Amino acid sequence: MPLFTREHQIDMLLVYGEVRKNRREAKALYWQRYPDRAQPHDKYFPWLERHLKTERIEEEPNEFIVSEEAEINTLACIEVDxxxxxxxxxxxxxxxxxxxxxxxxxxxxxxFKYQVHHHLYEADHQRRLEFCNWFMVQQRPNLSRFILFSDESRFTNLVSEPHFENRPHIICSLVEFVCFSDINQTTSEKIIGQTGKRA
Structure with a gap:
């Protein structure tokens, strides 16, 4: 269906109402009155009526109005925390x-969004070195398939912040576990050894 100007659509609705909503007669009468315009299909008349009844009228967006005091207080809250x-x-x-x-x-x-950061401790280098040496002397084929290598900052006990009740969408770890305390040996079903200790 061709696009019609608002003025042409109004003329179509007037013609459609004049012939008591008979779409074929509306098409013929519209063609007779406006032969030099683009002509709609006869199904366009009832569609146009339905569309204009349910169409949301475009309004100018409401201008944002707030008191100067509220604006200052809001900015002060952000400055404080x-x-x-x-x-x-x-x-x-x-x-x-x-x-x-x-x-x-x-x-x-x-x-503001919390971000998780990886924190290295002084003893981490030695623990990693011990793990690498242990790994190199292992006789088990495909041992690496049974080891999960990941960012340490994700291995936490998920203790939430004290103000969790006020902001339930934020979960921040308070107690982290250091995973290189003892070398964790894995079997196909479970982890053997200490999984971590509190930092």
Whole structure:
């Protein structure tokens, strides 16, 4: 179906109503009145009526309006604690979360996200060296298939932060395990040896 201007669509609806919503008669009458225009298929008339009844009218976006006091308080909350959640700021100041988001966006603040970082200890080099020496003298073929090599920072007991109740979407490890304390020997079904100790 060709695209029609808004003016042409209004003319089509007027013709469609004039012939009591008979689409074939509407097509013939529209062609008779406007022979130099692009002509719609007869099914276009009822479709256009349905579409315009259910179409969402485009409105100008609402301009973001918030008091200067709320804006200053929001920025002060971020200055005091950059990890504060939008929900917590909104509750403290007494404005909506969307208003807080808009203020932060206006001042080019990005959401704070926790990142996991790998931390090496002084004894890690020696432990790794011992593991490599142990691995080289093993007589078991395909031993490497039974060893999980991964980033140490992921081996935690997943103890959550003390303020977990206030921010349930953040889980941050407090107690890490150092995995090179003893060399862990693996069998096909289980790990033999100490799996780690508290740092």
């Amino acid at each position: 950059p990890t504060t959640s939008v929900r917590q700021i909104a509750a403290n100041i007494g404005i909506g979360r969307e208003s807080v988001r808009n203020i932060l966006k206006k001042h080019k603040f990005k959401p």
